[in-house]
Amino acid sequence: MNSNIIVGSRIRLARNLKNQAFTNNTDLESANNVLTSVFNALSDISNFNLYKCKNLKSDVLEEMLEDHLISSELINNSDISGVAISADNTVSIMVNEEDHIREQCFLEGLNLKRAYDIISDIDQELGASLNFAYDDELGFLTACPTNVGTGLRASVMMFLPGITLTNNVQEMVNAVSSFGLCVRGAYGEGSSASGYLFQISNQFSLGKTEEEIVQLVESTALKICDLEIRARKLLLDNNKDLLTDEVLRAYGVLSNCYKISTSEATELLSKVKLGADIDLIKLKDCSVVSELLKNISPTKINKLSQKALTEIERDKFRAEYIGRVIKNNRIY
Amino acid sequence: MLCDKCKQNNATFHSTVNVNGQVTETHLCENCAKGNKLFSFNEFLNPALSPFGFFDSYEEPTCDSCGFTLSDFRETGLLGCAECYKTFNSIIKQSLQKIQPSLTHVGKKLNDQTGLSDSEKQIKKLEVELKNAVNEENYELASEIKKKIIALKEANNE
Numbered sequence: 001m002n003s004n005i006i007v008g009s010r011i012r013l014a015r016n017l018k019n020q021a022f023t024n025n026t027d028l029e030s031a032n033n034v035l036t037s038v039f040n041a042l043s044d045i046s047n048f049n050l051y052k053c054k055n056l057k058s059d060v061l062e063e064m065l066e067d068h069l070i071s072s073e074l075i076n077n078s079d080i081s082g083v084a085i086s087a088d089n090t091v092s093i094m095v096n097e098e099d100h101i102r103e104q105c106f107l108e109g110l111n112l113k114r115a116y117d118i119i120s121d122i123d124q125e126l127g128a129s130l131n132f133a134y135d136d137e138l139g140f141l142t143a144c145p146t147n148v149g150t151g152l153r154a155s156v157m158m159f160l161p162g163i164t165l166t167n168n169v170q171e172m173v174n175a176v177s178s179f180g181l182c183v184r185g186a187y188g189e190g191s192s193a194s195g196y197l198f199q200i201s202n203q204f205s206l207g208k209t210e211e212e213i214v215q216l217v218e219s220t221a222l223k224i225c226d227l228e229i230r231a232r233k234l235l236l237d238n239n240k241d242l243l244t245d246e247v248l249r250a251y252g253v254l255s256n257c258y259k260i261s262t263s264e265a266t267e268l269l270s271k272v273k274l275g276a277d278i279d280l281i282k283l284k285d286c287s288v289v290s291e292l293l294k295n296i297s298p299t300k301i302n303k304l305s306q307k308a309l310t311e312i313e314r315d316k317f318r319a320e321y322i323g324r325v326i327k328n329n330r331i332y
Numbered sequence: 333m334l335c336d337k338c339k340q341n342n343a344t345f346h347s348t349v350n351v352n353g354q355v356t357e358t359h360l361c362e363n364c365a366k367g368n369k370l371f372s373f374n375e376f377l378n379p380a381l382s383p384f385g386f387f388d389s390y391e392e393p394t395c396d397s398c399g400f401t402l403s404d405f406r407e408t409g410l411l412g413c414a415e416c417y418k419t420f421n422s423i424i425k426q427s428l429q430k431i432q433p434s435l436t437h438v439g440k441k442l443n444d445q446t447g448l449s450d451s452e453k454q455i456k457k458l459e460v461e462l463k464n465a466v467n468e469e470n471y472e473l474a475s476e477i478k479k480k481i482i483a484l485k486e487a488n489n490e
Contacts, residue, residue, distance in 0.1 A: 018414060021398045025412035033464075040463040098410070120440075129456040132442060133414035139437025141414045145424050146431060148417075150439040180433065207434025 004277045005225050007157040007197065007290075008108050010068070011115040011214075013123055014142045014151035015101040018131040022143040023077065023096045031080035031096055038095045039082060041129040045122060047087045053078035062299045068106060073097050091118060093126075098143050099151075101126070110221060112154050112214045120210070139206065149206030154214050156221040161196040161274040162231030163224070165243075169198075172224065179220055180204050194263065195270040195293060200224065232278055240280075247275030255327045259315035265296050265322060272326070282331040292322055335361035395419040455484050 016022060020034055039050050053061060053074060064070045064083070069092040074081045081096040094102040103122055105115040133141040139149040147153070163172055173183045184199045200221055202213045235243055250271035254260075260268075273289045275281040283289070295304065301314050301321070309317060335343045341361035393402045396419070400412025405420055417424060428435055458481050465474035 016414065021413045022411060024408060024410045025398055025400055025404075036464055036467060037460060040460050040467075043463075044459075127442070128453055129460045131457065134442040135414075135417060135437075137436055138417060139439060140442075141417055143410045145411065145417075145428055148428070149432070149437045152439070204432045206428065206432040206437055209439045 004286075005159055005228050006110040006221055007159050008106055009111040009115050010104060010106050010153075010155045010157070011112060011119045012102060012104040012153045012155075013119055013140075014099040014147045014153075015103065015123070015126070015130075015140060016133040016142060017100050018133045020100065020133075023080070023098060023100060024143060026080075026096075028080065034100050035080065035082050035095050037130060038093070038101055038126075039084070041126050042084045042093060044129065045125050048084040048091075048093070049087070050084045051082060053081045053083065059299055059302065063303065066297050066299055070094055071097060071102075091122065093122070099147070101130075110156060110218065112156065112218050116152075116154070116210060116214050142205075146203075147205050150208070150210050150213065152205055152210050152213055153201050154217040155199050155201035156217060158198050158200060158221065158224060158228070159196055159270075159273070160198055160224070160228050161270065162228045162235055164196050166231045166234055168227070168231060172227070176200060176220060176224070177203075179216065181217060181220055195266040196274070197270075232274075236278060244275075244280045247271050247280045251275070251281060251326070251330070254322050256323065257319045259312065260319040260322065261315055262297055262318070265318060266293065269293050269296075269322070283329045284331055285329060288325055288329055292325060296322065333359055335359065337361075393419055451484050451488055455481055455488075458484070 017034055017037065020026070020030060023031065023034075026034070035052070042048050042050060053070075056064075056078075061070065061075050061078070064085075065072060065075065067089070069085055069089065070083050071094065074083065074094050074097045077096050081094065083095065084093040085091070090107060091103075091105045094104070103119050103126070105119045107115045135141055140151040142148050142151055160169075160172075163169060176183050180203050181200055182203045184201070185194065185197070200217065202217055205213075208216075250268040254265070254268050254272065269289055269292055272281065272283075273286070273293070276283045276286045276289060294300070296318055298311075298314055301318050302309055304321065305314075305317050307313075333343045335341050336359050338361060343359035343361055394400070395412055395416045397415035398413035400416050400419075402420060402423065405411060405416070405423070411417065411420070411424075425435055458477050462474055462477045462481065465471070465477060
């Protein structure tokens with residue numbers, strides 16, 4: 001059940017180079033020196049593809065953003081920024097983002113410890129050839145003081161329709177805040193929660209070890225997981241008919257509509273995903289719904305169609321694509 | 333009393349400003365007072381912007397290393413370089429106290445970064461510098477760095 005609720009885990013470490021102005025206060029030459037130094041250090045670590053953002057087309061950057069491999073800040077800095085991506089797309093190292101280096105690892109399910117170990121090894125290798133900005137008292141120095149110390153952000157992405165539909169989101173946010181953690185939408189700072197997806201992460205970075213932070217986020221995610229299971233049970237006990245109707249209506253629209261926007265498709269697919277999780281609808285393969293959720297954005301639809309479609313054409317293509325995948329998947 | 337500015341309406345805003353002992357009184361009507369702000373809250377809160385004489389000696393804290401000012405930090409929430417942590421130390425610590433459980437780093441130390449010895453680390457760093465020099469086609473520098481690497485490697489083998 002956990003894997004249906006905890007969608008993925010992410011670890012991020014922020015690092016800066018000693019004796020170099022931070023990215024927000026740099027000039028073109030210094031920024032390019034940072035990019036070159038970090039890329040050189042990364043080229044010693046195998047299995048990374050290195051990209052300078054200015055050499056990438058906007059739709060490629062957009063797709064990387066949707067896949068959480070880069071941030072919108074990296075795109076904003078595209079004249080000086082770059083990214084190194086591992087062959088399996090689980091690790092990305094952004095260069096000249098808010099900090100000179102942002103090392104991040106994404107793994108499916110609840111896997112924070114493993115993700116931290118992977119990033120820690122890479123950090124160790126980078127630290128062997130680069131001089132990081134560091135202070136004995138404050139730890140690793142970052143452009144924003146809210147990241148100083150460990151430079152660590154540990155996040156888990158959670159699918160929480162039960163907590164949402166039982167109107168318990170605010171209560172969850174309050175409880176999580178009291179542990180020093182925060183709740184955000186799926187795409188990080190400033191983003192809203194769509195498709196019942198929430199990101200739970202640490203707010204502090206100083207005064208605790210990396211292991212303590214990872215442990216705290218992981219144990220909180222497990223507690224939220226228990227609450228989500230209870231909320232789903234409550235929904236089934238009290239509102240089964242209503243919920244079944246909602247799920248089957250969502251399935252009906254997705255199977256038969258002529259055109260559909262990204263946001264409507266996300267909302268309806270999330271309902272079908274919940275329905276499949278709690279057996280209100282039987283699907284041959286539940287993972288197709290999660291896969292569809294990742295592949296219906298405008299950028300992904302354009303890529304799939306191999307054309308630059310207009311908005312209307314895209315909505316029609318999306319409807320046809322979802323219908324084709326989902327219709328053959330139901331067991332009656 | 334008539335407004336000092338338009339000389340038509342009654343003055344309802346009265347102010348006395350003492351600049352280095354020189355007292356200036358101003359009497360304005362409502363309309364002229366709106367268009368002739370005596371001071372703004374922003375100026376009051378940020379002494380560096382203040383026109384008042386008693387702040388004449390105020391020098392805004394500025395990072396010697398990167399030129400970043402306290403106003404830059406307040407405006408963006410970001411620092412300009414690692415040295416800014418020293419320049420704005422007390423202000424940073426005040427804000428960190430609100431969000432961090434403690435002000436002392438207890439996590440991974442810089443020296444934990446690698447199990448390599450100091451000279452091995454030095455070699456690694458020089459190898460990166462060597463690559464940079466070659467990329468920049470600065471072969472003179474590259475040759476110097478290469479000599480240093482060879483010397484360090486030989487010393488390690490002794």
